[in-house]
Amino acid sequence: MSMLQILDSSGNNHPELEPNIPERKLVKMFEYMILVRLLDEKGMRLQRQGRISFSIPSTGQEATQIGAVAALNSEDWIFPAYREPGMAFYRGFPLVDLVNHWFINEKDPQKGRRLPGLFGSKKYRYVNPSAPIGTQIIQAAGAGFAYKYLKEKIVNIVFFGDGATSSSDFHSGLNFGAVFKTPTIFFCQNNHWAISVPLSKQTGAASLADKAKGYGLPGIQIDGNDILAVYHAVFEAAKRARAGEGPTFIEAVTYRAGPHTSSDDPTRYRPKKDLEKWLKLDPIKRFEKYLISKKFLKNGQTNKIRSSFDIEINTLIAKAEEYRPPALETLFSDVYSDLPWHLKEQLDEIASLQRRSI
């Protein structure tokens, strides 16, 4: 399986494959890569300071998320794993909602029920992610069936890691997607690790893209640190899907530069030089060189982008820390569409208990 690459690691492009993206959009893509990296740093720092409980960085994997969202239409649905927050931001998901979600406070649109990082948005068609690995893959196939059934020209894309290819829902997802020819893009972020388990212990396959054929699907392998390759592959897959030709499986080869989450210590299992090799392939630096060479970006502009986001986020954090936790009722709402008697009773119990002191 040969890997599709458009920008090589030193940032030179191969003009014959270069997608036709307007300057303004290219710069926007870059800005959101910067935002993702910045938020990762903030999240990890807040966690280390004990101000939020958890953080999931996607450092090193900015090109996949941003390249993919840029290649889709805004009506297309995204089924994220958890390393694709940039896709929501790119579409306009308000940072205030993110920060309140981090602090699981009363303003958190998800009512303080999820680990920081696991947010979704109906408005931005970014499905609320799970934590059990792989479950979204078959769900995305089912959602794809819905667009087709409703005769909408919508496609969807579902993200998952290399580890998730071992899950049951990966298997059923690709199988159902292929059998029902759903307009679904299966996007695997092969970042080489599932927490501490390396790819070589995850599968015996020479490449993950080899899995596609077993479902009768086209499978391609791309350089996931090359945002133009990502854009190109997703764009083509979406075209196929929209034309009724069914799913495509994309394996994006990338690397998890940070820890798995704030709970993880990769020095326990990861050879240092492995990481060094990969850091050289930083997707942001590569894209920056390209934009500079195109004169779409000036030297120093990156820092400006960064600091303007920085100010915005810091303000939001300061506010978010002031809010209270969600109201007691939120413990019981949304279990069902209504509040059955037993939940009413449980709410009453807890409310009356809170009024009493020991």
Next chain:
Amino acid sequence: MSMLQILDSSGNNHPELEPNIPERKLVKMFEYMILVRLLDEKGMRLQRQGRISFSIPSTGQEATQIGAVAALNSEDWIFPAYREPGMAFYRGFPLVDLVNHWFINEKDPQKGRRLPGLFGSKKYRYVNPSAPIGTQIIQAAGAGFAYKYLKEKIVNIVFFGDGATSSSDFHSGLNFGAVFKTPTIFFCQNNHWAISVPLSKQTGAASLADKAKGYGLPGIQIDGNDILAVYHAVFEAAKRARAGEGPTFIEAVTYRAGPHTSSDDPTRYRPKKDLEKWLKLDPIKRFEKYLISKKFLKNGQTNKIRSSFDIEINTLIAKAEEYRPPALETLFSDVYSDLPWHLKEQLDEIASLQRRSI
């Protein structure tokens, strides 16, 4: 994917691929194919007469089971689905145990707990099958690990249908088998149907053998109605496994000539001419022609084999019908290695209730 065939449908062989099997063994293989077919007929008749509750024929699929068992050593383990009873018979599993199992009586070694047809035998290394589809596939991989760990020169073979390739345990079975390089042969009986669901709705893959590569395994497609092709493929796969080279995936293309089980009515969903086409490929007839052409079998001998089995089985049936159901204690034994207090109490309750009349 090109399909391996040694005997073509008119029974002529391709001498260059013909496995080297002694005459006596070839005739034994033939006898057991006859036995399987005969037991299918008996089982279905008994079920129609209401004398046993259930029957699972494997008519049309005699070559896979017998070809495979003949190619293995007697220490090798078999993980059947439910259409491979001939493998146990071939190894000496007593017909008396089978018939008592059919009648779920006090002599049934499985204590009358399983649907007729779902029997296993530790002695003959034929694992007790499940009913949930696919579960044995990953178990076989785990068992394979055990042989390797214990440094025994044993391999195992696991059977499953085309439908089972959609199961989660297929996916994990092939994946774990490949990652841990277990000495396991994954044998898919592609009989074209999963009850009423045709292969085309089961998978988008061009061939099931295409699935192997996605796990990094060799995958081959063979004519499953050609017992010599089955023998050859299993023999080679066992050799690989024994040499420490890991699993092989074999897709045997065959056809389910009868109903799914005695509960099924295939006329509801199956085009008649489809069946006619396949009946011409009868694995028994094909092998018979080969044996006759080799002068290993005389005209008329088939009937003799059949009727000698027939007499034996009829005697067993007559006896089996006379036996009583298993003792009440068997309702509670074998849940655990011991009988905890709550099961003792439940046994006492039922026993005392039985003594009382309303």
Next chain:
Amino acid sequence: MMPELTLVESVRLALEEELDRNDKLIVLGEDVGPNGGVFRATQGLLEKYGPQRVLDTPLSENGIIGFAIGMALMGLKPVAEIQFVDFIYPGFDQLISEAAKFRYRSGGMFTSPLVIRSPYGGGVRGAHYHSQSPEAYFTHTPGLKVVIPSSPYETKGLLTSAMREQDPILFLEPKRLYRAFKEEVPSGDYTIPLGKARIAREGEDVTILAYGAMLHVALEAAELASKNQKIECEVIDLRTLVPLDIIAIENSVKKTGRMISITESPKTSGFSAELSAIVAERWIEYMEGPIMRVTGYDTPFPLSLEQEYLPSAKRTLDTIEKVYNF
């Protein structure tokens, strides 16, 4: 004159009418297409509604449930058949980690109101894997509603309600009643609300809580108790296990002062335990005897001795007497 239908025909009719009324409704499962379901619950639906609305799926329960969740997230109304509820377990994760929690975890933003219907229960010589009654697992899973009908009429009314709910529903059909008897079942739109039990027999002496196939065992035992011992049992058909009709239970046990429940499942941690616990927690002062359970035993489902395993009228009668004569 109303048509008389079996329970499985009533399932079929409910599906057909709702397919007619709601063009977002999709039926899916193994063998639901040309075969019409292994119990014929979907017979003729493919022919009438076509392959975009009646889907034969690959053999994968996590696939079926996960695919249905995806449909439901996008506004369709999937009604999935699990061929036997014994085979739901490969899809357990999708059902309990995903369908049951989507609304809650997303702060109400995303919902997956699918219906899963599945035959359950013993009495058909199906052995381990075609006989189980696993309702307790699902009643222990917040976010799911669990419905079990006991007759053809009830089935259509409850299933129609289920297909209009905003929440994920597990609808378990007592397979041993599929063809056990016929009953008048109106065609056209009628519903029975979820969460409301039904008094199937009035009585003053002992309350029997039951549902599904066990309702008929309860009724048979109640007749025997009345005839033989002049003990009058009040039999309640719970219909919905979650949410439970607590008022119906309260009224009855306060009146009778005695309670037993019947379930087919193994005893330990079965739904009967919940029923006993509720009464012991709320109205113990009304109780004039032990709160007892008639259940399957704590073993895998057997075959040869199935009739001994399953709660019978005789066993129930014995328990009624124990509770009454305490």
Next chain:
Amino acid sequence: MMPELTLVESVRLALEEELDRNDKLIVLGEDVGPNGGVFRATQGLLEKYGPQRVLDTPLSENGIIGFAIGMALMGLKPVAEIQFVDFIYPGFDQLISEAAKFRYRSGGMFTSPLVIRSPYGGGVRGAHYHSQSPEAYFTHTPGLKVVIPSSPYETKGLLTSAMREQDPILFLEPKRLYRAFKEEVPSGDYTIPLGKARIAREGEDVTILAYGAMLHVALEAAELASKNQKIECEVIDLRTLVPLDIIAIENSVKKTGRMISITESPKTSGFSAELSAIVAERWIEYMEGPIMRVTGYDTPFPLSLEQEYLPSAKRTLDTIEKVYNF
């Protein structure tokens, strides 16, 4: 002097010693290798016993459990880690349809005596999927034994017993106690038999049944009740849920005449229901008050309001008073 260990260190020590004694024992799971388990329960084992005995597996719980069953069928002793019990559901079918039923369905011919150990429970800000207490599902599954330790000492003794059992065991480790306190844990061979409860505190007035992390809530509440109201609770650490120590429960409730139980899981159909049902069925005539449950609520596990959700000493105390002052 005996070493003082945390609960998770005690798990590790039990594994290490049994790996030493039993060369058929294999440890497997996600991240159990170089990473030593995400909670460090397998730290150093790979280095000591090598990659044939300590296996990092692909990310698949049905794979882990099914693979372990295969090993166990062939005479090995697999001890599988499920990283969080919330992730056991993809392997639910293998555990309950296969491991739990192999002995029974094969007439005793085949057995799969594996051990599955897994962290369970809340209190660590883990939200929905890193906090659940699903023990009730497994107690409703004949063929499984379910063990939950409450302290470092108990852990080593019970886990060592579990690793020598002939039956499949689910061993749930209260993750919030993993590092909560240290206790003297002898090195070398000692076991605590399965099926025997332990009186953690003696008392005459109210019986409290608990296990795992909730044992400590029970003890705290018992202290408060004693100090504030002179109510003396008897606290029983059940240790094994299946099989249950019925004698210990009987002795205590007959003495006190009052019973409550505490579980972290949702209330409906939780294991508390079984405990209530047992007492209401057998010894209702001894009861001087309602049989009550202190449990998690019937919602998915929350995050922001986790402390409100979980049973607390305060809530338990309130329940003790209700039962006592009835």
